[in-house]
Amino acid sequence: MAVVDLSFNGFNGSIPASISNLTQLTSLNLANNSLSGEIPDLYLPNLHQLNLANNSLTGIIPKSLQRFPTWTFYGNNVSALTYATSPSPSPILLLSKRGRKLGGRHALLGIIIGGCAAAILGLLLLVILCCSKRNGQTFLSRKLRKAENSPEKAVSRGQDGTRLVFSDGCCYSFDLEDLLRASAEVLGKGTFGTTYKAVLEDVASVVVKRLKEVNVGRREFEQQMELVGRIRHENVVELRAFYYSKDEKLMIYDYYTQGSVSALLHGGRQVESRIPLDWDTRLKIAIGAARGIACIHTQNGGKLVHGNIKASNIFLNPANYGCVSDLGLATLMNPGVRQISRVAGYRAPEVVDARKTSQQSDVYSLGVLLLELLTGKSPMNVIGSDEVVNLVRWVQSVVREEWTAEVFDVELMRYPNIEEEMVEMLQIALACVVRMPEQRPKMSDVVKMLEEIRRLDAGNHPQSTSKSGGSTPSPLAMKAQSSSSPK
Numbered sequence: 001m002a003v004v005d006l007s008f009n010g011f012n013g014s015i016p017a018s019i020s021n022l023t024q025l026t027s028l029n030l031a032n033n034s035l036s037g038e039i040p041d042l043y044l045p046n047l048h049q050l051n052l053a054n055n056s057l058t059g060i061i062p063k064s065l066q067r068f069p070t071w072t073f074y075g076n077n078v079s080a081l082t083y084a085t086s087p088s089p090s091p092i093l094l095l096s097k098r099g100r101k102l103g104g105r106h107a108l109l110g111i112i113i114g115g116c117a118a119a120i121l122g123l124l125l126l127v128i129l130c131c132s133k134r135n136g137q138t139f140l141s142r143k144l145r146k147a148e149n150s151p152e153k154a155v156s157r158g159q160d161g162t163r164l165v166f167s168d169g170c171c172y173s174f175d176l177e178d179l180l181r182a183s184a185e186v187l188g189k190g191t192f193g194t195t196y197k198a199v200l201e202d203v204a205s206v207v208v209k210r211l212k213e214v215n216v217g218r219r220e221f222e223q224q225m226e227l228v229g230r231i232r233h234e235n236v237v238e239l240r241a242f243y244y245s246k247d248e249k250l251m252i253y254d255y256y257t258q259g260s261v262s263a264l265l266h267g268g269r270q271v272e273s274r275i276p277l278d279w280d281t282r283l284k285i286a287i288g289a290a291r292g293i294a295c296i297h298t299q300n301g302g303k304l305v306h307g308n309i310k311a312s313n314i315f316l317n318p319a320n321y322g323c324v325s326d327l328g329l330a331t332l333m334n335p336g337v338r339q340i341s342r343v344a345g346y347r348a349p350e351v352v353d354a355r356k357t358s359q360q361s362d363v364y365s366l367g368v369l370l371l372e373l374l375t376g377k378s379p380m381n382v383i384g385s386d387e388v389v390n391l392v393r394w395v396q397s398v399v400r401e402e403w404t405a406e407v408f409d410v411e412l413m414r415y416p417n418i419e420e421e422m423v424e425m426l427q428i429a430l431a432c433v434v435r436m437p438e439q440r441p442k443m444s445d446v447v448k449m450l451e452e453i454r455r456l457d458a459g460n461h462p463q464s465t466s467k468s469g470g471s472t473p474s475p476l477a478m479k480a481q482s483s484s485s486p487k
């Protein structure tokens, strides 16, 4: 048995240590139960995914599990001794627990042990799979060499004394050699370099971002990485480690299996089997992203800027709220670095030098992201051979013409009673993308406004019911209601 998902089952009692017998387990999800007691030390070398969130577990996270991201343990009263500078995880994610009781600890044990027989079969299958995969495997070191086109320029293996620097509280125990030996695939090329997914042997998959054209020296680079690496927030993707040598600059993050908001929103639109991104999730993505950016804006004496907010840099945390990645890179880059065109649609009009972004330009970029979530359209749409439509200008013109209802994504039309909420989010988005930076709201105010769209708990928790249509509609909502039918 390789995958066990017993989430949302109302299990109580403690987690049986005998789970360690399932040595082939790759994924274990016990989230959203009522499990209590201490987390046992589980020696599961193949375990790549673990979710224990939203139980009543207590005590110290055992060393064997400290390699997993902090969100794995959210909603429990547990702490990791080695998390020197991070606050102990707060009981933030108190998701509503579904009451499908299946009988407590014994049922849990029964199911797990019963699965052992299947585990033997699974193991056999896994061995066959691994053998066939190894032949086609490409390793990160080879990928990096290939990208350079010249073996001499291959990544420095730390000969100059450089090592991977792990952020405080990060319990990964691999080193640069392990990373280079890991099998890897290219996830994409962005403004700041190429991003790889690396599959390490006894750690969950990680993302390696290889920066190109860094324009600052070691000291400045390290200072920025340490600043970013200290941020602990459920809506900010943690920087796990970085590496700096003369020839190579790497950043290491957790791998987000669901992909980015860009992929979730735009991917497979033409495919019949596509599962649309529902309104509740879009709302949570917006709130999460805004909270993450607001947290970033409080760092470094309130001066830190993200500088590259866009849908491909937002991921979903375990509660499906937006989680912001890739911050603080713009200032480290060469002045001549040309931003790729898909960034252009998010850039505030006053930003002429991509390295000189501001908190107000972050607000603009978030506004564009909100419009993207509402319309399902990319910030820059190429129509026909060369006509480029700017999303902000298109939405502004449609709203000006009082055809507001036409801006909304057709995929959202299936959800009842959400029009008022969509119009409220549209108003917030339009306030964020006003031309004059000083007229834009502060990010902390954007968070408040977004949170007011739907009553939420203190943490990252949605309330499942939509607002009823009974309250007084906003002026825009009235426009939307009186508008002509969508063309």
Ligand SMILES: Nc1ncnc2c1ncn2[C@@H]1O[C@H](COP(=O)(O)OP(=O)(O)OP(=O)(O)O)[C@@H](O)[C@H]1O
Pocket (backbone or CB within 6 Å): 187, 188, 189, 190, 191, 192, 193, 194, 195, 207, 209, 253, 254, 255, 256, 257, 259, 260, 308, 312, 313, 325, 326, 343
């Ligand atoms: N931690 C992660 N988990 C999963 N996918 C990721 C992760 N980080 C980046 N990606 C994905 O990898 C791809 C390449 O990312 P990268 O950041 O290099 O480019 P980008 O986001 O398109 O542009 P930019 O460099 O301007 O941020 C994107 O599709 C991105 O969503």
